[in-house]
Amino acid sequence: MDYTAIGVFTGLFLLVTVIGFFAGRWRSGDLDQLHEWGLGGRRFGTLITWFLLGGDLYTAYTFVAVPALMFGAGAVGFFAVPYTILIYPILFMIFPRMWDVAHRNGYITAADFVKGRFENRPLALAIALTGLVATMPYIALQLVGMEVIIAALGMHLSGFWSELPLIIAFIVLAAFTYASGLRAPAMIAVVKDMLIYVAVIAAVIIIPMKLGGYGKIFASISPEKLILPHPEGASLGGYSAYATLALGSALALFLYPHSLTALLSSSSRQVIRRNAAILPTYSFLLGLLALLGFMAIAAGVQSNPAYAAGFAEFGANFSVPALFLESFPSWFVGVAFAAIAIGALVPAAIMSIACANLFTRNIYKEYINPRCTDAQESRMAKLISLIVKAGALVFVLSLDKQFAIQFQLLGGIWIIQTLPAVMIGLFTRWLNGWALLAGWAAGIVIGTGMAASLGFKGSIYPLDILGYTLPGYAALYSVIINLAVAIILTPLFNMVAPGSKGRALEGCP
């Protein structure tokens, strides 16, 4: 065990715990109101939103998994860069309008909007359930990220106690989220991001110096990992896979409940537009981080017996922690690992709040207790945030990690099926609610079928068109079918049920 690293790590963790509890008093509001607890009162300005969204979108798991993908699979892992480039034009053009309509109508979830827009309860329920189901495994993955870090610190106790550090971290997370709502991750994100910037910038300067420069690092990467394979014959090969992964992931990102929660907590639509211009700093950071995967190859951490146990348990996900242990003194390892572990707390908190908002607003209030008071609504949300996190913890502790990863892969395919109702619904109400529901169902079934045909191991589906093979992201292919179904069925449903057209909302004609 490395007591210096553990000491620094624990100290920083305690610091953010205190911040998390005090955050509730910051610009305090009445936490018995759901939009105060669950959206921070919608008053975060440009800078806080930058930290909050940065911590929310670029999660701890991203910081572990992206370099791990580079480490294991090579250049294709760099799709995270075009992905995080393309999200910002989409954010800039589409989501200020969502902020607007949510603000004017008191919406806190995408399902709220869909219900108001299409007046179709089954459709709104489908949107809410998709959000819940897609987010659960995402929370579990944050805990997986934390588990890797805890193991790398050597806090591996045996038997019954082996998961104790993770359980403690979880209790801390659950408690401050319950007490402070969205203000807690917002405040903690500020600390976490400073740590992560320091850790990554130090890593991309110091490690290449130790390894003899970037030229040497890239020279040690095998040619098939260094760039994408060139397409051969009648297949577009890695190219269509790379581009569709980037676009599909970018389209899906702001459909996730936790992204929308952070967006809606900002104080104005201008805050969102400004953030579309300044959030790419995190994309740049992620690009640098991805290169750490190659540095781990160059440093030869996998053949070092000291890390054999870690690689055996976590696979490529252990590459970055191993690289840090290899390259830095103990105290700095503590800082970097704390950055990643705290980086798991922020999105996990926001995700559980987003799930709580969804369940409370669109299931509890809609179907179980329609006449609930504001205080009851807020209390229910706090309770759900606990249940959701406990579920994620049980998920991680009892099931194979691979299961969480595969489930999250499916989550991406599912959440994108809400695109026609949510994103297109913001700009036109031409589509019929029932047609949208049919499209959603078609997309879910076909997308899941594509993943199943790949044995749930990947999401690149080899689509055959006119003798050509276009391997591409199943989420993107299935949402195209979803949209086609919705468009084709709209005139039909308009004929059968003329009263079921969408309606104009304030801020959303």
Added chain:
Amino acid sequence: MPDAQEPKPKGRRWRPLYLLFALPFIAMFWVSSYDRIEPAFYGIPFFYWYQMLWILITSALTLFIYLADER
């Protein structure tokens, strides 16, 4: 409700200026244009530094469109 903070909402309509946002999509979808090693930059293959450069270009583009929209 703090709606009064925004007396004159700007950038609410879709503008032809937004067509500039097609640039990063075209650049990133044109994978064959950047799937190469040379020219390298300080030992970093073209594939990597070119895509990193597009992060900066897209950010600058967004800022430009934001400012043009605010006027």
